[in-house]
Amino acid sequence: MTVDEIAVLGAGMHQWGKFPGKSFVDLGVHAAKEALGDSGVEWEEIEFISGANTVRNGYPGWVSASTFANALGFQGCQLASSYAACASGVTALSIARAQILSGICDVALVVGADQVAKGMFAPVPGERPNDVDWLRFRLIGLSNPAYFGMFARRRMALYGDSQDDFAAVKVKNSNHGAQNPNARYAKSFTIDDVNASPVVADPLRLLEICSTSDGGAALVVSSLDYAKKKGIKNPVKISGISTVSPVYPNAIIDMPYFASDSWAISGDGSHTFKNQIAQHAYREAEITPADLDFAEVYDLSSAYELDWYEHIGLCEPGEARNILHDGDTTIGGRIPVNPSGGLGAFGEAIPAQAIAQVCELTWQLRGEADGRQVENAKIGMSINYGMFGHGSSVIARK
Amino acid sequence: MAKIRVPAVDGMFTMDFNNPRLIGGRGITSRSYYFPKDLSGADPMCVNDEKREEVYLSPEAQIWSYTSADYPPALPYQIKEPFEPFLICAAQLSEENLVICGQMMPGIDINDLEVGLDVKLALDVLYEDDKHEYIVWKWDLA
Numbered sequence: 001m002t003v004d005e006i007a008v009l010g011a012g013m014h015q016w017g018k019f020p021g022k023s024f025v026d027l028g029v030h031a032a033k034e035a036l037g038d039s040g041v042e043w044e045e046i047e048f049i050s051g052a053n054t055v056r057n058g059y060p061g062w063v064s065a066s067t068f069a070n071a072l073g074f075q076g077c078q079l080a081s082s083y084a085a086c087a088s089g090v091t092a093l094s095i096a097r098a099q100i101l102s103g104i105c106d107v108a109l110v111v112g113a114d115q116v117a118k119g120m121f122a123p124v125p126g127e128r129p130n131d132v133d134w135l136r137f138r139l140i141g142l143s144n145p146a147y148f149g150m151f152a153r154r155r156m157a158l159y160g161d162s163q164d165d166f167a168a169v170k171v172k173n174s175n176h177g178a179q180n181p182n183a184r185y186a187k188s189f190t191i192d193d194v195n196a197s198p199v200v201a202d203p204l205r206l207l208e209i210c211s212t213s214d215g216g217a218a219l220v221v222s223s224l225d226y227a228k229k230k231g232i233k234n235p236v237k238i239s240g241i242s243t244v245s246p247v248y249p250n251a252i253i254d255m256p257y258f259a260s261d262s263w264a265i266s267g268d269g270s271h272t273f274k275n276q277i278a279q280h281a282y283r284e285a286e287i288t289p290a291d292l293d294f295a296e297v298y299d300l301s302s303a304y305e306l307d308w309y310e311h312i313g314l315c316e317p318g319e320a321r322n323i324l325h326d327g328d329t330t331i332g333g334r335i336p337v338n339p340s341g342g343l344g345a346f347g348e349a350i351p352a353q354a355i356a357q358v359c360e361l362t363w364q365l366r367g368e369a370d371g372r373q374v375e376n377a378k379i380g381m382s383i384n385y386g387m388f389g390h391g392s393s394v395i396a397r398k
Numbered sequence: 399m400a401k402i403r404v405p406a407v408d409g410m411f412t413m414d415f416n417n418p419r420l421i422g423g424r425g426i427t428s429r430s431y432y433f434p435k436d437l438s439g440a441d442p443m444c445v446n447d448e449k450r451e452e453v454y455l456s457p458e459a460q461i462w463s464y465t466s467a468d469y470p471p472a473l474p475y476q477i478k479e480p481f482e483p484f485l486i487c488a489a490q491l492s493e494e495n496l497v498i499c500g501q502m503m504p505g506i507d508i509n510d511l512e513v514g515l516d517v518k519l520a521l522d523v524l525y526e527d528d529k530h531e532y533i534v535w536k537w538d539l540a
Contacts, residue, residue: 074402105404118522119472120469120471120472121471121472122473123472123474125474127474129407129408132434132437132439135407135434136499137471137472137474137475138406138407138474138476139406139407139410139524139534140486140499140500140501140534141467141469141471141475141484141486141501142439142486143467143469143472145469146486148490149466150462150463150464150465150486151463152465152487153463153513154463154513157463158513158514198468199466200468201465201466201468202464202465202468203465204465226414246439248439248440248441248442249441250439251495251497253488253497257438257439257496258498258500259434259496259498260496260498261430261496262431262495262496263436263495263496264429264431264493264494264495264496265428265429265441267431274504279406295540300500350459359496366488375459381416
C-alpha cells in the first residue's frame with residue numbers, strides 16, 4: 001500500500017489546563033492562529049476546515065468547523081465537522097488529507113478544542129437503557145479509571161509488573177512535560193509523590209490517572225506541491241494515518257463496553273483492537289516499529305503507556321517495564337515515548353488531544369522541541385483510541 | 399412492609415436469587431455468544447442473521463482482572479450517601495470465553511482477590527427508593 005504524503009506547514013496549541021473564563025472556541029481560535037502564524041499561510045488562503053467536535057459544549061461544539069470558521073471570519077471555505085471520541089482529531093486530519101490528496105483543495109486547517117467540567121467524564125444525561133455507555137455507569141459504576149485499574153492489575157498478574165513500575169512512567173512523563181510550555185503540569189514528580197497520592201482505581205493512584213483538561217490544538221496541512229510553491233523546503237510530512245475499526249472478536253474489554261466479545265469460536269483470548277491500530281499506519285508509511293525514533297502514545301494512565309509499548313511493537317508483550325527501566329523510552333534513550341509529557345503532563349482535552357500529538361511530532365521532527373528535543377528525530381508515531389472503536393494513529397517524517 | 403424487588407434493567411439477568419443467570423445472545427450463523435444479548439457488537443459472519451438466539455450464560459467464571467472504585471462514579475450511577483467504595487471484577491466465563499464486568503458482592507476485601515480465582519454470579523441491591531429495591535448482578539467468591 002502506498003499512500004501519497006501531505007505536508008504539515010504549521011502547528012499551534014493553546015496551553016492545556018483549566019480556563020473557566022474561556023470557551024472552547026477561544027482555545028481553538030488561539031491554536032488556529034498559532035498554526036496559521038507558524039505556517040505563513042494567511043487565513044484567507046485556507047480552502048478547507050476540518051473540525052474535531054466537542055460533545056460537551058452544546059450545538060456550537062457539534063458543528064465545530066463552522067464555529068471556528070465563523071470566529072476567524074467566514075471567508076467561504078469548505079467545511080467538515082466530525083466526532084470520533086478521543087480519535088476525533090485524527091479523524092479530522094484524515095478528512096483533510098483525503099481532500100488534499102484527491103485534489104479538491106490544496107491547503108487545509110484542522111482544529112480541535114475542548115472546555116470541560118472538573119472531575120470524571122460522565123455519559124450524556126437522560127434515561128438510555130439501550131446505550132452501553134449509560135448502562136456501564138448505571139449498573140456497575142464502571143467509570144473510565146476502573147478500566148485503567150483493571151488493565152494495570154492484569155499486567156501485574158500476567159507479567160509481574162509492580163505499582164512502582166507504573167509510578168515510574170508518571171515520573172518520566174512529568175520530567176518530559178516540565179520542559180513543555182503547553183503542558184498543564186510543570187512539576188517533576190517522584191515515585192514518593194505518586195505513592196503519596198490517594199488510590200482511585202486500585203492499583204492506580206490519583207497522579208497516575210490523566211485528568212480532564214481544557215485545551216486547543218491546530219494544524220495547517222497542504223499538498224507537497226503547495227508547500228513547494230510557498231517556498232517551504234523539506235516540510236514535515238504525514239506518511240501514514242490509521243482510522244481503522246476493530247476486527248471481531250475483541251477479547252479485551254474496551255471502554256465503554258462492560259463485556260468483551262466472545263472468543264469461543266476464534267480461540268484467541270489475547271486478540272485486541274489496540275494491537276491493530278498501529279498496523280494500518282505502518283502499512284501506509286511502509287515502515288516497521290524499528291524505524292521509529294520516538295512516539296506519542298495515549299497514556300490515559302501510567303500503566304496504559306506500558307500497554308502501548310507492546311501494542312505498537314516497541315517490545316514483546318511483558319517487556320515494557322524492562323525498556324522503561326533501561327531508559328529506552330526517556331528522552332536520550334533508544335525510542336523516547338511521550339517527549340511532550342503525554343497525557344500525564346497534559347490531562348485530556350478530547351477533540352484536541354490527537355491533534356496535539358501531531359503538533360508534538362511536528363516540533364520534534366523540525367528540531368524545535370526546546371528542552372525536550374529527541375536528537376536526530378526523523379520518524380515519529382502518534383497513537384490513541386476513540387471509545388466505541390475508533391482507531392487513531394499518525395506517522396510523520398522529516 | 400418489604401420493598402418490591404425489581405431488576406435495575408429489564409432483560410439482562412434472571413431474578414432467581416438462588417441460581418441467577420445472565421441472559422446472553424447467540425449468533426445463528428457463527429454460534430458466537432453475546433452479552434448483553436442485543437447490545438454487544440456483532441460477529442460479521444452473522445450479518446444476515448435476523449435475530450440472536452436467547453441463552454442463559456454460565457454462572458461460574460474466573461477473575462480476569464479487578465479494581466476498586468474509591469471515588470463516586472458519575473450519574474447515572476445511583477449513590478447511597480455516604481458513598482461506600484466498592485470493588486469491580488471482570489470475570490471470564492470459561493465455557494463462552496467471554497469477559498463480563500460486575501461489582502463484587504459487598505464485604506469482600508481486595509486482598510482476597512486474585513486473577514484466576516473462581517467466582518460465581520449473584521444478585522444484590524444496587525439502589526433503592528421508598529417502595530422498590532433495584533437489583534443487579536454482581537460477582538461473588540465461589
